[in-house]
Amino acid sequence: MTSASVTTGKRIAFLYNHEAAHQVAHSASVITALLDEHPDLEISLLATSDVLIEAVRLICGPDIGTRCQIIKLEVTAWHRPFLKAIDLFAPISRIDYLRANTALLATFDAIIVTERTSLLLQNIASCRHVKLIYLSHGSGDRSIGFVPELGRFDLILQSGEKLRQRFLDTGAVGPEQIKVVGALKLDAVARTPVARDRYFADDKPIVLYNPHLEPRLSSWYTMGLQVFDVFLDNPDYNLIFAPHVMLFQRRVQVSLESFTIRLRRDLPQKYAAARNIHIDTGSAASADMTYTRLADIYLGDASSQVYEFLATKLRPCIHINSHQASWRDNPDYRFWTFGQVISAAHELPAALAKAQTGHATYRDVQAQAIDETYSQTAQRPSIRAAEAIEEFLKKPQRSEN
Numbered sequence: 001m002t003s004a005s006v007t008t009g010k011r012i013a014f015l016y017n018h019e020a021a022h023q024v025a026h027s028a029s030v031i032t033a034l035l036d037e038h039p040d041l042e043i044s045l046l047a048t049s050d051v052l053i054e055a056v057r058l059i060c061g062p063d064i065g066t067r068c069q070i071i072k073l074e075v076t077a078w079h080r081p082f083l084k085a086i087d088l089f090a091p092i093s094r095i096d097y098l099r100a101n102t103a104l105l106a107t108f109d110a111i112i113v114t115e116r117t118s119l120l121l122q123n124i125a126s127c128r129h130v131k132l133i134y135l136s137h138g139s140g141d142r143s144i145g146f147v148p149e150l151g152r153f154d155l156i157l158q159s160g161e162k163l164r165q166r167f168l169d170t171g172a173v174g175p176e177q178i179k180v181v182g183a184l185k186l187d188a189v190a191r192t193p194v195a196r197d198r199y200f201a202d203d204k205p206i207v208l209y210n211p212h213l214e215p216r217l218s219s220w221y222t223m224g225l226q227v228f229d230v231f232l233d234n235p236d237y238n239l240i241f242a243p244h245v246m247l248f249q250r251r252v253q254v255s256l257e258s259f260t261i262r263l264r265r266d267l268p269q270k271y272a273a274a275r276n277i278h279i280d281t282g283s284a285a286s287a288d289m290t291y292t293r294l295a296d297i298y299l300g301d302a303s304s305q306v307y308e309f310l311a312t313k314l315r316p317c318i319h320i321n322s323h324q325a326s327w328r329d330n331p332d333y334r335f336w337t338f339g340q341v342i343s344a345a346h347e348l349p350a351a352l353a354k355a356q357t358g359h360a361t362y363r364d365v366q367a368q369a370i371d372e373t374y375s376q377t378a379q380r381p382s383i384r385a386a387e388a389i390e391e392f393l394k395k396p397q398r399s400e401n
Contacts, residue, residue, distance in 0.1 A: 010109035021055035022287035033386035140304025148172035162372040182381030208295035213247040215262035217302035219320035226345035248281035316355035
């Protein structure tokens with residue numbers, strides 16, 4: 001091993017290796033920032049589907065293909081039907097895309113990702129020189145976001161001091177390994193107003209029901225249809241059902257976090273026919289903050305999207321404790337302090353009735369949490385991230401002989 005001076009002019013890849021496009025907004029704005037601020041870097045976009053490439057174009061602009069190389073990754077043709085079947089239970093295709101494209105991935109000096117499957121590259125001899133940079137795809141409080149495994153990344157960029165400190169508290173990450181850059185997704189999404197009449201013809205309060213997919217934590221598996229029934233019986237409220245985009249991607253949800261398996265139920269047609277219910281199980285609007293900006297009340301369980309909901313405007317929140325969690329004074333459930341917590345669907349009508357009138361009780365708690373979660377400076381988050389990446393690449397690196 002020898003010490004080598006790393007300067008600019010290096011090959012950088014943004015890797016999007018996922019079945020859905022919801023993570024793209026957490027990093028794509030950094031592509032254009034690097035191209036604008038550091039044109040001496042050679043930037044490539046690697047993606048495993050046309051859907052992911054299009055999601056990047058929507059953020060970076062239609063001309064992004066003229067500014068950097070775009071490569072659609074492939075796997076061995078006969079693997080595809082098997083991967084499609086297995087992906088219904090577990091995302092094994094992500095591993096196969098890494099395996100099939102090792103030679104290409106090894107040509108880069110650094111790869112920027114929003115998921116941790118890419119850490120497997122550190123087990124491949126030809127890729128061990130590649131620096132892995134992690135841009136988190138959420139700013140929530142659950143312990144899964146701070147597992148020691150993430151300390152294997154060479155650089156971690158986070159949205160705020162809360163997350164940086166949680167990482168440091170694990171002991172798996174050093175201070176120079178993690179930088180705060182602000183909320184990259186908020187930097188990427190459109191700021192134009194969302195028209196209410198696009199979804200509902202009246203001005204009744206809109207509730208966003210945003211259950212997570214995690215089998216143990218999500219309210220969907222045991223209480224989801226009961227929540228729908230509440231809104232069928234209470235037409236004075238409009239409901240947007242926009243769960244985690246991966247909830248309806250798979251029939252069976254398997255969690256290695258909680259060692260839980262759940263069968264995802266379907267939605268009866270009667271709910272889709274209701275005038276006060278809008279259902280979106282995975283369109284772009286469910287990931288681009290359309291609904292979190294539009295809704296008046298947030299109803300959830302384990303999703304970090306509650307932070308995105310509060311980031312643009314402080315509003316009432318209700319969380320469903322469907323798994324009997326002892327959540328008070330637990331940092332993994334800090335976001336449940338943002339409003340009322342209920343344990344059964346029959347408690348929901350009363351919680352809705354006092355959500356807006358009682359919001360003042362929670363406003364200061366929400367404001368402090370947003371301040372600690374999303375760092376703000378005069379610089380845009382994407383520029384801060386680009387500077388952190390470029391500065392990291394300039395530092396002397398260790399290289400294999």
